[in-house]
Amino acid sequence: MPLYHTEDQAMLADTARQFMADEGNIAKQLRHWRDTNCRDGFGHALWKQFAELGFTGILVSEADGGLGMGNVEAGIVLEEIGRNLTPSPFLTSSVMAATALGQASDDLKGRYLPGLLSGDSVFAVAIDEGPKHRPERISTRAERAGNGFKLSGSKAFVVQGGSADMLVVAARTAGSDDDNDGITLFAVPKDSAGLSMDVVRLVDSAQSAHVKLDGVQLDADAVIGEVDGGREVLNRVLNAGRVGAAAESVGVALGSFDMTTTYLKQRKQFGKLIGEFQSLQHRAAHLYSELEIARATVIKAQQLLDAGSEKADLMVSVAKAKAGKAAGLAVKEGVQMHGGIGMTDEYDIGLYMKRDRALAEFMGDMYYHAERVAQLSGY
Secondary structure (H helix, E strand, C coil), rough: CCCCCCHHHHHHHHHHHHHHHHHCCCHHHHHHHHCCCCCCCCCCHHHHHHHHEEEEEEECCHHHHCCCCCCCHHHHHHHHHHHHCCCCEEEEEEEHHHHHCCCCHHHHHHHHHHHHHHHHCCCCCCCCCCCCCCCCCCEEEEEEEEEEEEEEEEEEECCCCCCCCEEEEEECCCCCCCCCEEEEEEEEECCCCCEEEEEECCCCCEEEEEEEEEEEEEEHHEECCCCCHHHHHHHHHHHHHHHHHHHHHHHHHHHHHHHHHHHHHCEEECCHHHCCHHHHHHHHHHHHHHHHHHHHHHHHHHHHHHHHHHHHHHHHHHHHHHHHHHHHHHHHHHHHHHHHHHCCCCCCHHHHHHHHHHHHHCCCCCCHHHHHHHHHHHC
């Protein structure tokens, strides 16, 4: 498969690029909601505009009212979200939760997908339970109770959890905490008795929640997929989230790079443009090559995931690790080349560094995924 977009995908990219630049730009969205101390950290009016363009249903099947596209197309939207630092619940709702709901019963789809497609609902995914991404260990318990289940445990780093109308929760219905099997996914409404949250602000001004489940009672129809067989669905959700976060990281890196190269062409020192200094040219050229490699790696992972390839797991972790490393380099070089002013809030370059830090941890940092690549490769 060629590592570039088809004609239809290029048209989608043009639409997403123009929309994010006009409506999702830093001044209109990120700075506005940050400076007004918005509880959700994003604009619901913008989320409705996402829906009008069909973005909210990009991974929802046509039979369920969505566009029926794939991870490549979702990644196109996420790259532009990253490039403009657009605050939105797209990754948690339209990518991860939508992937989970794609495996749900018709009843659950009918209950939650219409709100997603219209832009009226926001969803979050509650998987991790500690300070780092470790989905292999699930200790939150779901015990049989009447005709349903009772959930008890806690979840950490639930991005958009405080805004969510529903949480996709991974819980253990059988086995010990580290067992691969015995996992079940549940759709948990925000108003469930026993569900509480401590909402915190992340470094990039987005919000996350520490979630506590204290005997949350759910009917059996809240189960997504099969009881005890949720690991397969969870892995689909994780892969979609990881490659989506990688695509957004590439966007962050490209946005930072564009801003930095523009600054190099404008800033003068010693009577000449700083972009004329060979050392800065070399650094910019090296960064450009790293970003192109990262972008190609992410596209390859998206293509393999959409094709259902057995190599997708490996390539998704390669993409997350490579995109995270390239984005980290891009924002650091960006701040460095801006000089001291790059550390001030007057320039947007520092905002790219903050978004990179949040994305780097989301769904596993580059060290987690480098180790995962080694394990999947037999080392």
